[in-house]
Amino acid sequence: MYATPSLLSSSMVHNETSYEPPAGPPPLLAPDEIRHLAFQGWLPVTLPHELLQTLDALSQAAGLFFDQSPEVKCRLYPASNGTENGFYQVECEKEYLTFRHHVHPDSVLEHHASEAWQSIGAFLHRMLCDLSRAGSYSLSAWPKLLDGALEMAADATRLQDTPTLMRLFRYYPTSGFAASHVDLGLLTLCIGSGQGLQVLDRTLTPPQFIDAEGAVVVVGDTLRSLMRNQVRAGAHRVVENPHGRSSIIFALRPCLSHDIDLASFGGCGTANANEVYVSVKGNKYNINATKDIREKQQQAQREKKSISDATRFSSV
Ligand SMILES: O=C(O)CCC(=O)C(=O)O
Ligand SMILES: [Fe+2]
Structure with a gap:
């Protein structure tokens, strides 16, 4: 069911030879x-x-x-x-x-x-x-x-x-x-x-x-x-x-x-x-800022993206 990301499939291997007390805080999640x-x-x-x-x-x-x-x-x-x-x-x-x-x-x-x-x-x-x-x-x-x-x-x-x-x-x-x-x-x-x-x-x-x-x-x-x-x-x-x-x-x-x-x-x-x-x-914009600040940040984001797209296309 869980295809990606890959963390953990092979990882939850218990090291049977280790008798050290576990480092860090006790485990929480199953x-x-x-x-x-x-x-x-x-x-x-x-x-x-x-x-x-x-x-x-x-x-x-x-x-x-x-x-x-x-x-x-x-x-x-x-x-x-x-x-x-x-x-x-x-x-x-x-x-x-x-x-x-x-x-x-x-x-x-x-x-x-x-x-x-x-x-x-x-x-x-x-x-x-x-x-x-x-x-x-x-x-x-x-x-x-x-x-x-x-x-x-x-x-x-x-x-x-x-x-x-x-x-x-x-x-x-x-x-x-x-x-x-x-x-x-x-x-x-x-x-x-x-x-x-x-x-x-x-x-x-x-x-x-x-x-x-x-x-x-x-x-x-x-x-x-x-x-x-x-x-x-x-x-x-x-x-x-x-x-x-x-x-x-x-x-x-x-x-x-x-x-x-x-x-x-x-x-x-x-x-x-x-x-x-x-x-x-x-250039993530701040979702908790006031509407006018969000709009300015989104505009700057769009401009940055179009500059980087233009650079990408011109370098192809
Ligand atoms: O109010 C909430 O439950 C979530 C708010 C949130 O996702 C945030 O401020 O990053
Ligand atoms: Fe959040």
Whole structure:
């Protein structure tokens, strides 16, 4: 059933002669789930009970935050780094709060956010190690790649090095959406209230978007690239819904300040994490920016494509 990508078919070979305790965190996923994740680029997941309770508390605190006036929200969490930090509103579509680090560490909202950050980080770390083990790769690249990512940072000191984020969304009734895309980072956990999130089902011919049920993990484009296309990045989108929607996403992204040992992914040599990330980012447009910014970015994308097509044709 799962033809490509190829991760894992020959890989889940148990080494019967090894009595070493397993390196890294304990395995999480069953072999079928790993194959599903690699083939589809997404996987519905059952979250630990304690994490579900934390997410409930976080979502209630988020609701209280969003119920405040735009002025208060902007004052509490001023936007910085474009859409990448603080409170951001896309008129007639959605608003969202992005955490990259603590801003009001004593607030109830950040208390729940940092607890959720830590549990989700540990959960996704286990999934990354599952993928490495399934490919018979060493786990040695993960500590540097996840440096600073598994806990909510105390302040903005390492903002440029650690793009991992937690984002709380409020999509407006009937008009809130996010266009089809793949995420940039390693793995993203999406937890939403009600319908709206859809994932691309590649077992259908042709592939079609289907409603996601419950919590879903999607593979990001940096992980696809590091794993040399042995896992797919999961295409997903959010469709409008008459009731609106709220969601919490946690995007685990690589730490950008170290070199990456490519042998840990079946390659050779090292690569600069920042360069890998920038090249994966390429000219993808930001689906969460305001409509006018998205349109400008899409236009730039089209122009870049037509220049590269022209170069391609002229060099034939
Ligand atoms: O709100 C969601 O459930 C998903 C949002 C999303 O895919 C994104 O912002 O990248
Ligand atoms: Fe996404």
